[in-house]
């Protein structure tokens with residue numbers, strides 16, 4: 001089995017993948033701030049022959065995790081952002097400073113769609129762009145839904161936005177504090193994604209495929225006006241692309257990869273941008 005780890009600022013996600021069949025056997029998540037120890041929440045390491053890690057948590061979390069795993073597993077791959085990989089050229093002035101989750105998401109999406117806007121809705125919401133040809137432009141970082149809510153300190157942090165709510169409901173004026181906060185931050189997040197996507201496509205003169213991932217991707221998706229795909233395993237896809245272990249991975253097939261809907265035309269993107277600027 002391959003153990004894939006995606007350690008974010010809030011949750012450490014894991015999944016076990018069968019080397020022979022390339023199937024995902026199990027998955028789970030633990031809070032990152034709690035010490036990460038194999039146990040009831042974590043799979044049995046006896047069956048693991050290789051580990052692949054993406055981590056944006058404190059250095060210490062990664063160090064401890066790697067130390068622990070090296071004792072038990074022969075092969076431990078830790079992903080790092082680099083200047084160029086798999087046809088993508090990192091847009092950061094200092095490539096090593098780009099969050100590795102952003103880098104892996106961009107690599108996976110570029111492999112799948114040839115060019116992309118990737119949106120990772122986790123503790124932070126990150127938006128990255130890769131042009132046809134592989135130039136990563138850099139991106140945007142804003143607080144995620146949960147962080148925005150916590151920063152208001154209105155005692156609403158434990159009331160999550162129901163991911164099944166309709167966008168129309170979430171965009172209506174709130175009639176109590178929880179609603180007002182939830183709808184406010186929702187509006188902030190989806191407006192930013194819609195606007196940034198439109199601005200960058202306009203600027204670069206290309207309608208890019210749009211892909212979403214992260215714990216809040218489903219709910220953010222409801223407010224995105226243009227065609228897009230949800231890919232919960234996008235960061236894992238980057239690990240597969242960087243450190244292929246199975247026959248399917250070596251052939252470039254990324255697990256759980258979605259169908260990518262054709263983006264709307266650049267003319268439409270520009271028209272909607274012009275309209276929003278009138279308001």
Ligand SMILES: Nc1ncnc2c1ncn2[C@@H]1O[C@H](COP(=O)(O)OP(=O)(O)O)[C@@H](O)[C@H]1O
Nearest residue numbers: 008009010011121122123124145146214215216
């Ligand atoms: N069951 C859940 N437990 C915790 N957070 C969740 C859950 N479902 C959705 N979320 C949302 O997902 C976010 C975490 O998403 P994730 O992509 O795992 O973030 P990160 O990679 O930063 O750890 C939380 O901030 C929260 O808003």
Ligand SMILES: CC(C)(COP(=O)(O)O)[C@@H](O)C(=O)NCCC(=O)O
Nearest residue numbers: 008009056097098099101122123124
């Ligand atoms: C921006 C992030 C905090 C997002 O992390 P996440 O929300 O997935 O936990 C992470 O990608 C990170 O630490 N990046 C380093 C800074 C940068 O990308 O510029």
Ligand SMILES: [K+]
Nearest residue numbers: 120122124126
């Ligand atoms: K994120």
